[in-house]
């Protein structure tokens with residue numbers, strides 16, 4: 767579902783590589799934690815998968831596409847295959863919960879009756895039934911992140927990328943969010959989550975990929991956090 771072949775990324779000529787000859791494969795339906803100290807290259811890795819950045823060398827394959835050969839006009843089609851969730855939620859503040867999620871379908875031209883059935887179903891999945899008319903500022907951080915997750919998965923993308931989705935949440939709320947991601951993963955969605963949250967990684971015991979200084983130094987099934995400091 768996601769494959770990096772000898773991928774390196776240098777943001778500036780002569781700079782230390784943000785990613786240094788990374789090769790890794792993530793199969794359909796996997797749940798993977800991407801760990802590593804600050805600056806180890808986690809966000810860069812996610813940006814390459816979204817084609818927000820391009821590698822300096824190597825190949826990135828996502829959902830059957832070689833991103834190096836993908837023309838710019840096809841990038842929006844790639845992004846439909848990938849739901850994305852971030853630490854800072856990124857909700858539209860002037861739209862209700864319902865409209866934040868519906869908007870993701872409107873912009874890709876889905877029909878009204880489809881939107882009217884998918885949005886309530888997805889809000890139910892993330893545990894927000896009954897809160898459709900609230901605005902983001904009327905929700906807790908955990909609830910806001912649930913809206914962001916609903917928005918990311920409402921179109922049933924095969925891949926869900928999460929960049930520190932629990933970074934702004936307390937431990938109890940965080941575990942609820944990751945259990946929700948686990949539930950989404952069990953429906954067949956491939957989940958790749960960059961995180962600094964040691965408690966969650968240790969509790970969930972999923973595959974763990976560790977980066978250090980841009981190099982992949984660990985790929986462990988049922989792994990633990992145990993990040994090496996750079």
Ligand SMILES: Nc1ncnc2c1ncn2[C@@H]1O[C@H](COP(=O)(O)OP(=O)(O)OP(=O)(O)O)[C@@H](O)[C@H]1O
Nearest residue numbers: 777778783784802803804805806807808809810811
């Ligand atoms: N747009 C950019 N331009 C130049 N250098 C960058 C850019 N983005 C990231 N870097 C550098 O690339 C390296 C990897 O950064 P990246 O954001 O991928 O790390 P990270 O593991 O996600 O860190 P964090 O856990 O702090 O979010 C760092 O040295 C960073 O300074």
